[in-house]
Amino acid sequence: MxxxxxxxxxxxxxxxxxxxxxxxxxxxxxxxxxxxxxxxxxxxxxxxxxxxxxxxxxxxFTGTGLEMFLGFLMAVVALAVYLAVVQVILFAFGIRFIFDPQNEMEELAQGVSIGLSFLAVLPLMLFAAYRARRYKLARTRFRGIRFAMENAAGGYMLRGLFYLALTVGTAGLLWPLMTFRLEAFMTERTWYGTARFRQGGRWSALYGAYFHVLVGMGLLVLAVVFGAMEEGWMAGLLGFVGVIWGMVGLILYRVRAFAYLMSHKEMDGGLGFRAEPRAGxxxxxxxxxxxxxxxxxxxxxxxxxxxxxxxxxxxxxxxxxxxxxxxxxxxxxxxxxxxxxxxxxxxxxxxxxxxxxxxxxxxxxxxxxxxxRQRVSDRGADAEGLADALDMGGAF
Structure with missing residues (x-):
């Protein structure tokens, strides 16, 4: 203490x-x-x-290798069936993957097929992200008491697609909204024993952390403008500075967003957090x-x-x-x-x-x-098999 x-x-x-x-x-x-x-x-x-x-x-951590292995096998089968159905649907609309394109039209068809296949997998990636976090929590204990997460991967997936569309549609301006809403959705379905977590704060407060990302994006827009004006050297300089500034800004954003979101979480009974990570x-x-x-x-x-x-x-x-x-x-x-x-x-x-x-x-x-107090063990967590199948897993 x-x-x-x-x-x-x-x-x-x-x-x-x-x-x-x-x-x-x-x-x-x-x-x-x-x-x-x-x-x-x-x-x-x-x-x-x-x-x-x-x-x-x-x-x-109480998870086992066997349950993760079995979860992976089941996820691979489900993923294979899903992707097969997606390819059948694309083929029905005349869109198919061409292994060795011979002309520009075939190259375009190949690109469209790859792009639509990725978009088809995107909902599964969001679904898998929630399930992976749920599994880790369900297999984590502190002082003998289990953590848990409600079975709401489908809701997270739909919200993730909605906020991702908003973010893309606004050229990244609403990224803080997506960050806050999705983290709040997970947090408010997380439990430690009989106590529930809640996410406080405001999504607009993340714009302070997002400032340098916006600067980097602005510089890239200026680079495009100067490129259209055939000012090559200025476009190249602004593009280089914009990329570097944006990358550093993303690091700052992730660190500061973590600090803000963690510092505004609370648990039933008055437990809270204070986080002070340093980007440097x-x-x-x-x-x-x-x-x-x-x-x-x-x-x-x-x-x-x-x-x-x-x-x-x-x-x-x-x-x-x-x-x-x-x-x-x-x-x-x-x-x-x-x-x-x-x-x-x-x-x-x-x-x-x-x-x-x-x-x-x-x-x-x-x-x-x-x-x-203790809660009943969650047997419904799928051992993050889908996250492994989509190569979204990690040692931690």
């Missing part, structure tokens, strides 16, 4: 413990042709969750982590590929069987290199940034935790 009723949230992760876990499970994933990655994800989450502490108590620290942690990953990953790559390089000497004169064996070793070496880079990125980029966000949060009115 820092002050009466206040508790700091802390992340006490140790790179020396996370790296061997991430590397070992990653290697097992390669050996099992990716099947073990579900068990790897469960083990990594159990480790990471346990390092997040509120006061003297840590969080617990996030950027520094990212750049430092990328440098470390590049340095250590480069050394690891040299060690991994050095023996293979020795075997490559005189390969032209080797038998076909030997060439196949060396090719297989090359593929395995490449996969091992990716595993090493993945483990390094998790330890030196993702973990420090997560730690910064977690450590920036203070819980107020913590005495409300004492009145919370």
């Amino acid at each position: 820092d002050h009466a009723g206040e508790m700091r949230v802390a992340y006490r992760g140790d790179p020396a413990k996370l790296f061997p876990l991430a590397l070992g499970t990653g290697v097992l994933g390669v050996v099992t042709l990716g099947i073990y990655r579900f068990w790897a994800k469960a083990r990594i989450r159990r480790h990471v969750w346990s390092k997040v502490q509120l006061g003297e108590d840590g969080f617990e 620290s996030v950027v520094w942690l990212y750049l430092k982590g990328v440098f470390i990953v590049g340095l250590l990953g480069g050394i690891a790559s040299a060690v991994i590929f050095a023996p293979l390089g020795t075997l490559m000497v005189g390969i032209e004169e080797a038998s076909e069987l030997v060439q196949i064996e060396i090719a297989v070793l090359g593929v395995l070496s490449y996969l091992l290199m990716l595993t090493v880079f993945g483990a390094l990125t998790l330890v030196f980029v993702s973990q420090p940034i997560l730690g910064h966000f977690v450590g920036s949060v203070t819980v107020t009115g913590a005495e409300a935790l004492e009145a919370v």
Whole structure:
């Protein structure tokens, strides 16, 4: 306790413990042709969750690799059927994917097919995002009490499509509205035991965090105008500055939006939050982590590929069987290199940034935790299988 009723949230992760876990499970994933990655994800989450502490108590992840694997298999089948139906509908309207376009019309047809297929998958991505968060909460406990999230993925998907259309239709001006409304929808369907969370604040307050994104967008519009006026050098300069400004603005927006939204959440009983992440620290942690990953990953790559390089000497004169064996070793070496880079990125980029966000949060009115009671286990969460099938999953 820092002050009466206040508790700091802390992340006490140790790179020396996370790296061997991430590397070992990653290697097992390669050996099992990716099947073990579900068990790897469960083990990594159990480790990471346990390092997040509120006061003297840590969080617990109770999900299993088996339920995530089964959820993934069911999602793949459902996704395959859905995409097949989409392609049949497109074909009925004369729109089909052309593997090797021979003229401009076929190239246009290929582009339209890809674009419409992506739009068809977009609702599933929104649906999967809600279900993935619901699963993580349903398998998270604090002081033995479960978190939960109501079964409302369909409603989230429809609202997501509506607000996304508004955002696109206004050239990004209503992005803060989409951010606030979708986060509020999730938050107000989240429970800790018998206590419900609510999202306070106003969506228009996010425009302060969105300012630099708007500046970047404005510079890009000016670049287009100068390009139309055939002022190439000015258009190029404004375009370059606009892209950089916009990218930095997006980082600022994500950090400041997190701070505002978290600081305006509350739970039944008077529990609230205060979040103070710093955008400069996030950027520094990212750049430092990328440098470390590049340095250590480069050394690891040299060690991994050095023996293979020795075997490559005189390969032209080797038998076909030997060439196949060396090719297989090359593929395995490449996969091992990716595993090493993945483990390094998790330890030196993702973990420090997560730690910064977690450590920036203070819980107020913590005495409300004492009145919370256990809730029934949620067996309806689908183990985020659809998010995995759409490659939206992550170690955290």
